[in-house]
Amino acid sequence: MQTKPSLLFEPTRIQGLKLNNRLVRSATWEGMCAEDGRPTPALGELYRTLAEGGVGLIVSGFAFVAAEGRPLPGALGLHRDDFTSELRALTTAVHRAGGVLCAQLGHAGGQTRANLCGGTPLAPSAVAAAQYQPETPREMSGAEIQRTISAFADAARRAREGGFDAVQLHAAHGYLINQFLSPHTNRRDDDYGGSLENRSRFLLDIYRAVRAALGDDYPILVKLTGADHLPEGLSEQDALRIAQALDALGVDAIEVSSGTPASGEQTPLRRPPDEADKQAYNLALARAVKAAVGCPVMVVGGIRCLESAAAIIDERQADYVSLSRPLIREPGLVRRWRDDAQPFASDCTSCNRCFKAALKGRLECLKVDAS
Numbered sequence: 001m002q003t004k005p006s007l008l009f010e011p012t013r014i015q016g017l018k019l020n021n022r023l024v025r026s027a028t029w030e031g032m033c034a035e036d037g038r039p040t041p042a043l044g045e046l047y048r049t050l051a052e053g054g055v056g057l058i059v060s061g062f063a064f065v066a067a068e069g070r071p072l073p074g075a076l077g078l079h080r081d082d083f084t085s086e087l088r089a090l091t092t093a094v095h096r097a098g099g100v101l102c103a104q105l106g107h108a109g110g111q112t113r114a115n116l117c118g119g120t121p122l123a124p125s126a127v128a129a130a131q132y133q134p135e136t137p138r139e140m141s142g143a144e145i146q147r148t149i150s151a152f153a154d155a156a157r158r159a160r161e162g163g164f165d166a167v168q169l170h171a172a173h174g175y176l177i178n179q180f181l182s183p184h185t186n187r188r189d190d191d192y193g194g195s196l197e198n199r200s201r202f203l204l205d206i207y208r209a210v211r212a213a214l215g216d217d218y219p220i221l222v223k224l225t226g227a228d229h230l231p232e233g234l235s236e237q238d239a240l241r242i243a244q245a246l247d248a249l250g251v252d253a254i255e256v257s258s259g260t261p262a263s264g265e266q267t268p269l270r271r272p273p274d275e276a277d278k279q280a281y282n283l284a285l286a287r288a289v290k291a292a293v294g295c296p297v298m299v300v301g302g303i304r305c306l307e308s309a310a311a312i313i314d315e316r317q318a319d320y321v322s323l324s325r326p327l328i329r330e331p332g333l334v335r336r337w338r339d340d341a342q343p344f345a346s347d348c349t350s351c352n353r354c355f356k357a358a359l360k361g362r363l364e365c366l367k368v369d370a371s
């Protein structure tokens with residue numbers, strides 16, 4: 001069964017930014033940068049392939065805004081001023097192929113290790129983020145909070161100077177901004193902890209600083225956790241109020257994900273159910289965000305077939321559909337969905353072996369039967 005034509009493939013805009021369709025490559029850490037975060041030609045090739053594959057918007061992998069926020073080996077760095085020519089090579093490769101590239105700005109907070117971030121990881125409170133990250137982080141001082149807010153603004157400026165078309169703040173998946181939002185990891189009793197208003201302050205201060213650095217016309221997106229799925233974690237109701245606060249400040253789009261690596265079965269990278277109409281595992285959260293805000297809403301997580309993607313858009317459940325693992329398996333998936341008469345679903349099985357590939361320095365599908 002096919003559902004074409006669909007609004008999915010109609011050109012659209014975020015702010016003034018023209019996009020060829022409503023499909024997004026969700027941020028995906030590639031593991032392909034040098035140890036210091038400098039982009040490599042191989043990463044430019046990967047982005048070029050994605051752009052040629054027809055996806056409307058490519059969000060880069062997690063780009064760390066400060067050395068102490070480095071999340072994983074081979075992650076992109078936007079913490080230094082001397083990467084501009086390599087950043088330009090990335091953005092030029094995408095633009096020449098007709099694509100649009102957004103930089104995801106992040107800070108790992110407590111969800112990293114000393115051997116990656118150069119010392120004891122920093123976090124809102126001294127609470128270990130997940131079992132697989134056993135190091136207990138150190139509570140950030142007020143000065144460190146202010147310095148980190150400025151680091152986001154500086155990184156955003158570098159992204160724009162490098163030719164990126166937009167930035168996205170990473171406020172999901174248990175990383176630093178999510179740690180501030182969540183009562184599970186934020187036990188502070190100053191202006192940045194306690195009430196929802198205080199827990200949201202770090203994200204909103206970053207948004208304001210980035211907006212001030214980039215101006216009103218530059219698209220700023222946020223990838224927001226719709227819920228932590230953790231006891232005493234961020235609730236759906238709180239996440240909705242955060243989405244509304246961002247919307248009131250003028251955010252250009254919110255991408256809804258959920259969970260952290262500590263969320264048991266409900267991690268951000270879970271396996272979707274077999275039934276196509278139940279696969280979009282963050283859709284209920286995204287629908288709730290869409291009902292609460294005026295800005296465009298993206299939904300990510302488990303979407304594997306054109307019918308579901310088209311239904312999400314055509315029924316106005318969300319404004320954009322984001323994909324990560326299916327585009328690792330098949331970077332030309334969007335073009336195939338657009339052009340084939342009988343487009344079959346992605347055969348990504350969400351086995352997450354791609355994560356291990358990125359750990360070894362090259363993002364690729366390692367599904368056992370992959371050719």
Ligand SMILES: Cc1cc2nc3c(=O)[nH]c(=O)nc-3n(C[C@H](O)[C@H](O)[C@H](O)COP(=O)(O)O)c2cc1C
Pocket residue numbers: 026027028029030060061062104170172173223257268269300301302303322323324325326352354355358
């Ligand atoms: C190898 C790998 C790396 C990822 N890196 C990031 C990242 O850097 N930033 C982010 O927000 N999400 C990251 N994700 C999560 C994806 O963006 C997405 O939210 C998740 O995989 C669910 O979508 P999917 O079912 O389409 O894969 C990563 C996922 C994978 C598989």
